[in-house]
Amino acid sequence: MPLNFPVLLPKNKIQQKEFGGAGMKLLEHNRMAWNHEVKIGNQWTIPVSNEQIQEAKKGLIKIVLTPFKVVPKEWMGDILNKNVLCLASGGGQQGPILAAAGSNVTVFDNSDKQLEQDNKAALKYHLKIKTIKGNMQDLSIFSDNYFDLIIHPVSNCFIDDIKPVWREAYRVLKKNGKLLSGFTNPIVYMINWDRAEKEKKCFIENTIPYSDLKSFSNVKKKEYIENMEPFEFGHSLTDQIDGQIEAGFIISGFYEDKGEELLDKFTSTFIVTKAEKAG
Numbered sequence: 618m619p620l621n622f623p624v625l626l627p628k629n630k631i632q633q634k635e636f637g638g639a640g641m642k643l644l645e646h647n648r649m650a651w652n653h654e655v656k657i658g659n660q661w662t663i664p665v666s667n668e669q670i671q672e673a674k675k676g677l678i679k680i681v682l683t684p685f686k687v688v689p690k691e692w693m694g695d696i697l698n699k700n701v702l703c704l705a706s707g708g709g710q711q712g713p714i715l716a717a718a719g720s721n722v723t724v725f726d727n728s729d730k731q732l733e734q735d736n737k738a739a740l741k742y743h744l745k746i747k748t749i750k751g752n753m754q755d756l757s758i759f760s761d762n763y764f765d766l767i768i769h770p771v772s773n774c775f776i777d778d779i780k781p782v783w784r785e786a787y788r789v790l791k792k793n794g795k796l797l798s799g800f801t802n803p804i805v806y807m808i809n810w811d812r813a814e815k816e817k818k819c820f821i822e823n824t825i826p827y828s829d830l831k832s833f834s835n836v837k838k839k840e841y842i843e844n845m846e847p848f849e850f851g852h853s854l855t856d857q858i859d860g861q862i863e864a865g866f867i868i869s870g871f872y873e874d875k876g877e878e879l880l881d882k883f884t885s886t887f888i889v890t891k892a893e894k895a896g
Contacts (some may be wrong), residue, residue, distance in 0.1 A: 629785040642753055643830070643848060644727060651728035651847035655708075661770075663740040664709025664730060673717035680711045682770040683887035684876035690731060692797055692870055696720045704786065705753040705772035707731025713738040715768065716746050723747045723764075725756070727775075728744050728781050754778065756757030756785040764789050769798040773879065774849045777828065779856055781863035792896040796866060799889045803827065805853025805877055819879050828853030866892035 628892060634784065637871075654661040679687045679697070697719040703712040707726030712735045716722040724735045724746060732748040746792060751758060754776060755863070767786050773777040773779045786796050806827035809820045823832060829848040870891025877886040 620701070626862075633772045643777065646842065647847045648727045648729070650709075650845045650847035651775075652730040654801075655728070655730040655734065660823045661710070662708045662734060664734050664741075665713050667716060667742070670717045670742045670744075673714045673863035676713060676718065678718050680714050680768065681887050682711075682768070682797060686872060686874045686889070688797060688889070692795070693766060694795070696766060700763060702759075702764045702767045702789065704737075704756075704767050704769040704782075705775075706768055706770050707735055707748070709738040711768050711770060712746050713742060713744055715816065716744040717742065721745070723749060725749050725751055725753070727752060752776075754781040754785065754787050759789045761788055762791045762882075765791055765794050766796070767796045769796060771801055773798075773800040773852065773857075774801050775847050777830075777850050779852050780860050780863070782833035783861045783866070785865060787864045787894055790894045792894055796861070796892040796894075797889065798861070799874075799887060800857050802850065802873075802884070802888055803851045803853055803857075804884065805880065805886050806849070808880070813879055817879070819883075823851070824854070825851050826853050857888070861890065861892045865894065867895055869893050 618838060651837035669679065678690055678693065681687055696715060699720050701715050701720040701722050702713070703724040705726055706712060707724055708729055708731045712722050712724040716739065724732060726732050727750065729750050732750060735746050735748050735769045737743065749758065754775065767790060769786070773782055776782070790796065803825040806825060807821045807823050809822040812820050828850050829841070833841070858868065868890055872889050874887040874889065875885055880886050
């Protein structure tokens, strides 16, 4: 069910990082990898239930940007008839709930199979959701000052440079608009997880910022490509938080969440921020 809103032709201003002997593009590999995650039933690819949709229609809006904690409803404000962008948020989770609550929802994601999950939920529950395939670093298809709210669950760990995400989010938001973002505490990427999973202990071996493409051996990168596993990046807290401030946002909300079993007894491993574009 299409929604009408102004769009521009994408400028493709972000150059995709190449890796591997065949000049494979990072964006394309991670697209195929997340398509595969849909096939094997990753928890972030499972659409919401009828019960969640019915609750949303009654005003009980429960969305998560990290594994467990629900986003405070007051962070979203009045979303009835507001333009909401679910950024890198495919999978049929946040988008359908917000659409059921009365928002004009656009889901923008790199994975076409993830977007299919939103389309299936829209069809099943008679919701209006627009889905667009694209790179979260490049929102040039959207006009300036259009969205009232951006929902951005943990996903920027799958791109190598997150600063364009913050700049583009700021541009497409209206004045007084809000960006709600979930992201991974970079301490997660300091751990050698191959060793940790074998010995059930955490071993700090990697530096931040972290990149699978730089840290993996050629053999392991080949395994990831063959097994369709997404490559990840551990961004510094400076880029995650100050990057939003540098883009123009005011950080007005913050909480942490658990989600990594071996680390949870020591610290929270996920972060959520509320950022606002001043009027």
